[in-house]
Amino acid sequence: MSTRATSIWGWGYADKFPDTGTRRSLAEHVSPLLGGPSLEPHEPATALRLPSPRVAPPASLAALCSVDEADRAAHTYGKGYGDLVRGFHGDFSSAPDFVARPRSEEDVRAIMDWCGDHHVALIPFGGGTSVVRGVEAAIGQGFRGAVSLDLRRLDRVIEVDPISRSARIQAGATGPVLESQLASHGFTLRHFPQSFEFSTLGGWIATRAGGHFATLYTHIDDLVQSTRMLTPRGLYETRRLPASGAGPAPDRLVLGSEGTLGVITEAWVRLQSRPRFRASASVHFSEFDAAVRAVRELSQSGLHPSNCRLLDAQESFLNGVAGDGSCVLVLAFESADHPLHAWMERALAITASHGGECREGARYRSDEPGAQSRASGAAESWRSAFIEAPYLQNVMVSLGVIADTFETACTWDRFDSLHGAILEAVRGALERICGGGTVSCRFTHVYPDGPAPYYTFLGPAKRGGELEQWMALKQAASEAISAHGGTITHHHAVGRLHRPWYDRERPEPFALALKAVKGALDPQGILNPGVLVGP
Template identity: 55%
Template structure:
């Protein structure tokens, strides 16, 4: 039997905590936070989930057995393809609410299967939502597509999971879009190579998902996004296949692969890509640097980002988050600083970086803290376990969610203060108590990416409404202060109002034109990035808006 994912939360179903383990974890977390119930609620089991009847019937086996064999409409398949893993998704799944379950799940085995599924769906009047690892935190895979479709097909790409070719001379690899992060690294390992792209969702997210959401990865400076690692992309759209030429760079007009980057499944289904790989690092050095204030730490991060030293890890955590993740006692901000190289020792780069930190008021233990020990190890473990911990928090009536953005250095300090203050006030209004913490995840010479975490008590049954109200305040404050609605979480359906306000109108019109060209019936992930092209089912197909 293939291993199955948890139907509502993070991780594998066979790794889910037992009821006794959840109770034990809830007791400890409630004591640590100072709120939340130690009496954990139980999730609705998969077998008790009630779904709306499918509106679509799969292709008939007699007419085309090969095509029919790609489709499933059983409860487990539909449930596991309903949501991503945002807080609002996890809460609804926990309570057994799968109102927007897809009608069918299609699992192509090869690229030509993708084209056949799209052709069938177009003929059936069905929307198609590409589905990789299902880790979207912005409603990117939820079947909220409007009334203009006969049904929805979730297109699961995870069988397209192979490294097809390795070019060791150019240090590049041709990889299928459905490969999960660990499987990609395992297939590159015999070649002594790595992609070195490690988002927090690494275990359960796919290369294609990273590309279409412009995912942020391991590196805090330089190559921070998957954009920087993509050499070319191939995608299948209802109008046919399109692929960018494999080149180290080109000035030949707007780049086709750059249009697919961040397209969120609206312009084509990414089936493979050439990506830039590198030898695995063997030299590492790092420190946990402490600062008396978050502002002092931010000045150090700015100096590091503008120094040309290019630390691989440069994550600044405020004092409250350090305490929350057991990486500190709440008295100081913490900078997780790290360097690595496959070719030469990095100690000299670290020493130069520490000199910049000292000038900004930083201090550290002279003994190196490895990734597995000390404050760095505590924060790293909390970072990796956060999605699992959130599942327990849901069970104990605690709201736990994040949002992120980016801003230039000249506005950074005022921006963080304004956004955090607005959201803290919203948390008090909605929940009565709670924390809003901030960390810097990625740093550039001209700015940084602040990443906020909200943890608060919430009345059971009100979680989604309370979070949506807080999120509206956060989104409005971010845009009013000049930031972006997302640095690396994508747009999906949840960020649409702020994305629409952020992008220029002529660009929106150009994007609608591109959508109409490659997906004339508007079946690919309707409602993400742009409005669905289809009118209600009883009306004729409407042209895209001017």
């Protein structure tokens, strides 16, 4: 386990927060994008404001629990914009009363039983990278207290089945921890969300996370073979099967359960051989609409690119991928089995037929001895910007800039109207609330029947009112999504933040059924109250 200190309030490692001088010079680059406001770096609060604990760990669990203030603060929020702002100002008012770190399933059971017996809310905590207030103990008045259940000590790959290419992995393993264990068996899960470094397998399953593949295996759902979840009513374990037609699928209740039905302790997941062949290209388009048509044809071609990320002109500029006003499609294929020239050539023929220009040509890499290996220009720029972006959000908070993202998915026939409505709503709200700002779009995933567009917005905040302004922007975006046939989330989950729009999106009989399931598995309602169901 890494001993490098992580930030209590911001994303990632504490030592990656730039000093005041560096942030001041970054402000000079950001200001023109926002219409030229003066941006002055502020410093994060050094004092942490937390309420006194309402309950204390019992002696029988004391060895697993921490009441340390910094620990409680680090488990108060996820890593969404609103979380960062509150943490930056030292406001940890919804801190859990203590943090429990189970080492085994028996420990999880003991903590869950204690919470049930004492009417204390239990909030499963994986990597704490939720952007939807999924791990926050905002539990209302009905409980005596709240415990944050940090699962990261359950981090082992327990078993690998090379014949069926599957592995049994504990839920608290973060991306790098599970990948390094799988590498020694020559396999990979190849699920790479942007939060990969800190998020966990259990968190991915609980939120139906979206990963590396832009087509085909987009969500963790596609990689889960079976699950094991402890509920207050007993163990919920599903059978290992490649597929089944036996009624509604039990795993489907676990996927997306967001800590409300039980604590996922393990899962069997589908593995892949490590890819040896890679092909990449970046295709420039002068018109976004033409690029969208090209991506639609690609998504319906059966080629299944591993990467198919379309960046609009603003997004291409912000990520250092193009500065000439063009939109860029970052395209890639990978395989453990075969060279990819035929796939890439066909994909480039499709993009060319829509006016796309592959200026640098396609690049091919292979692990075979003597094979040509060339790094890709625009694709590499995009990749490094992608990895560093969350650290930039920490800087934006310190500069008083509202910086956030939201995402959705819709069918292709609705994309134009949905996209237009979102841009209009968010631009209007930025003008009204911040006096200016910018919004950009990229596709993170694409399906034969529709894309998953992902938006980034930036606007100058009025210091002290950041949370209200951000919430008004979020409201405008969410209303536009809801009114124009999108989903409130393609992969960021529901949490407490998206709950009003999620309630509107799901059919009423389904809401009733979910409530009944919650009542059956968690009769006292102690698990993550306020998320998905209930008040």
